[in-house]
Amino acid sequence: MAQDTRYAFQAEWYDPNAAIIRKYQFLFYPNDSTAEMYDIKNRRMFLKRTKCDSVRFEDLYVNSTINLHSRQLTLVDYADDFTRRALSTRKEKTLAMIKPDAISKFGPIIDMIYQGGFYITNAKMTRLSRRDAETFYAEHEGKPFYDNLVRFMTSGPILAMELMGENTVAAWRNLLGPTDSSRARSEAPRSIRAKFGTDQTQNACHGSDSSMSADRETNFFFGPDAPKMRNTAKLSECTCCVIKPTAVKEGKAGQIMAAIVEAGFEVSTAQMFHIEKANAEEFLEVYKGVVAEYKEMVSELCLGPCFVLEVTGKGANTAQAFREFVGPHDPEIARHLRKHTLRANYGIDKVRNSVHCTDLPEDGLLEVEYFFRILSE
Structure with a gap:
């Protein structure tokens, strides 16, 4: 890449306080991972050029969702011909x-x-x-x-x-x-x-x-006019597995899915989600005030695309069996005590621990329904 190459996109951010979509020009400089934003409506600089390690070159494509200083932006189009020409074949x-x-x-x-x-x-x-x-x-x-x-x-x-x-x-x-x-x-x-x-x-x-x-x-x-297709969720004797954005970005999702099946579970449905902050907070609300890493857990879930799976195959014991297979929240503890668990093999730390799974068996169906009945529809 040439020195100080710049890619420009039209971006949108949903402002929950005003309940409106705000439009920006988003500029990214890959050489030093900096970004700036221009407010289109008010015609003024919104964010001066600043370091942005949460955005990678790989995230720059139309319809991508990125996180910039706790704001979740959707890149809706290229903003100049240079970006279109430079990225159209690479993306x-x-x-x-x-x-x-x-x-x-x-x-x-x-x-x-x-x-x-x-x-x-x-x-x-x-x-x-x-x-x-x-x-x-x-x-x-x-x-x-x-x-x-x-x-x-x-x-x-x-x-x-x-x-x-x-x-x-x-x-x-x-x-x-x-x-x-x-x-x-x-x-x-x-x-x-x-x-x-x-x-x-x-x-x-x-x-x-x-x-x-x-x-x-x-x-x-x-596409926006895609025919309505039902997912394949069974919504019975099931539990929820979320392969977190960091694990997805590291290319580990396929290995994790294969490990789940090899352990005797079935994946009865799967879908990729781009989770908005409000939904992440709602989904993880049970951990608020209980787990010190709650805010970081929310941020991780919004960091990029994640895979959500409905896991079945062990009858009424599915949720408990899968929880044991996932292992302790802290991958370091998992590597010492439960070496064959998912988090021991694929986790980094307590927040980037590769997967979320349903903790309480009675919540398994509720968590699956949250994604495959509420968010997906």
Whole structure:
């Protein structure tokens, strides 16, 4: 990057006191991680150039949520042509979809995505209706494989993800490998379809084939006019797991998901959330005045995207069993006393301890409902 390179975005902040959305120009200088903000309506400097370690270059893309001095900003558009030109290919997006045949392997697949240098900017598990599948695959209508494809894609849950990176459309298709899984095993043995696919239809994952398709397909799942799709939450004998923003930013989410499944639990639904401060305070309210790190816990939950999972699979004992598997709040204690727990393996400190889990069994359903009935709708 050139000396003092500057990226400019149009940003919005919801002011809870005035109950209005305030608009700013957000400027970020990656060479020294400084930022400044200009108030568009009042035509004046709002924040002089200041150090901002909470924002990274990787966070700079349209629709990203960033935290700047306790304010949660949404970057809604590029603010100048230089930023648009500089970042449009480096921040290219595409759709990745884990198909029903590979949904049980979503943890290792997500880990391959992070290891491949991609960022996941949106994700949700759902089950396609016949109408959804027919609409999504409309370009293939009339082809010999169309009916079988629609039938297969509606046979179980799928996980749709929006990936971002440099030349992502081509890079993701390269990581997928050839459409035919048997051909992938001979020509690209390290590809996703070689490892997890079965044939040409049951080939683990889907990837957009062009930039135009990527725009259409990501909008189909995540755009403002996306059809209403129900999540796959069971809302029974369940508990809540939140893979925290720091663990997500470090690319550990796939490994954590795989570890949960390997321990005998089921992940019955999953979704990526960008949690606003008011929601974080509400969700963590039980810790207010009880845990010294409450404010830091709220800040951590708002630091960036997190994955929320509904965990099932152990019947009425699911919440308690999962709580034991997660381990003590302090990862240092976990590493001494419970070496095989999630926090021992993936946590940093008491705040950045990789995952939140439901502490009391009776709260498991309430926490799952908070995300998958209240926030997601």
